[in-house]
Amino acid sequence: MGSAFTEAAHLVRRFFGAIRPGPPAAADAAWALQHLTADERALWHRMSRPDQRHAVQVARDVEAVLGPDTTTPVIVAALMHDVGKVVSELRTPSRVAATLVWAVVPDQQADAWLAGPPVRRALALYRRHPEIGEELLRAAGAPEIAATWAADHHKPADRWRVDRRLGQVLKDCDDD
Numbered sequence: 001m002g003s004a005f006t007e008a009a010h011l012v013r014r015f016f017g018a019i020r021p022g023p024p025a026a027a028d029a030a031w032a033l034q035h036l037t038a039d040e041r042a043l044w045h046r047m048s049r050p051d052q053r054h055a056v057q058v059a060r061d062v063e064a065v066l067g068p069d070t071t072t073p074v075i076v077a078a079l080m081h082d083v084g085k086v087v088s089e090l091r092t093p094s095r096v097a098a099t100l101v102w103a104v105v106p107d108q109q110a111d112a113w114l115a116g117p118p119v120r121r122a123l124a125l126y127r128r129h130p131e132i133g134e135e136l137l138r139a140a141g142a143p144e145i146a147a148t149w150a151a152d153h154h155k156p157a158d159r160w161r162v163d164r165r166l167g168q169v170l171k172d173c174d175d176d
Contacts, residue, residue, distance in 0.1 A: 023049045028056040035075045039140035042146075044079070047082035048085040055079045061173035073143030077162075078170060081148050081153045084133025098126040130154055 023029060033041055033056065044052065063070045068148035090098060101123055102110075113124035125132065131151030145162055149170055152160045160167040 024053045077146040077149040084129035
């Protein structure tokens with residue numbers, strides 16, 4: 001019960017943060033962009049404003065926790081972990097619907113839905129955003145940790161391919 005409640009509370013906070021209009025604060029956007037290469041910036045600019053705000057908050061929180069141990073690749077991982085969502089082109093209300101759909105539809109359906117009607121395809125792409133994010137980040141030449149974390153950030157900790165301590169910091173900051 002506790003984990004279901006925690007996940008629901010996280011989703012409610014994310015929803016209300018996502019419906020707030022506007023980009024990240026100019027200083028936050030500048031801070032984020034200074035950590036990204038030109039190809040990573042191109043992906044950043046494709047992200048929705050709420051995703052950019054969320055990404056900056058995650059990255060700032062990671063930096064606060066890690067302090068001097070924070071590296072640029074770790075900041076990139078925090079900033080770009082949700083970049084795969086850009087392919088689905090879903091906005092906040094549709095993302096809420098997608099989250100509810102995938103709570104009851106088996107994950108295996110995502111592949112079958114890719115060949116379906118546009119709405120199902122968009123839902124499937126949203127469901128596959130971790131894998132898509134990994135592909136986008138690898139194509140952009142992003143650091144290994146950024147591509148790996150994009151793929152693993154919704155997996156259980158025992159399936160992470162990043163250092164467990166670092167993965168836990170990234171996860172905790174993403175789920176705040």
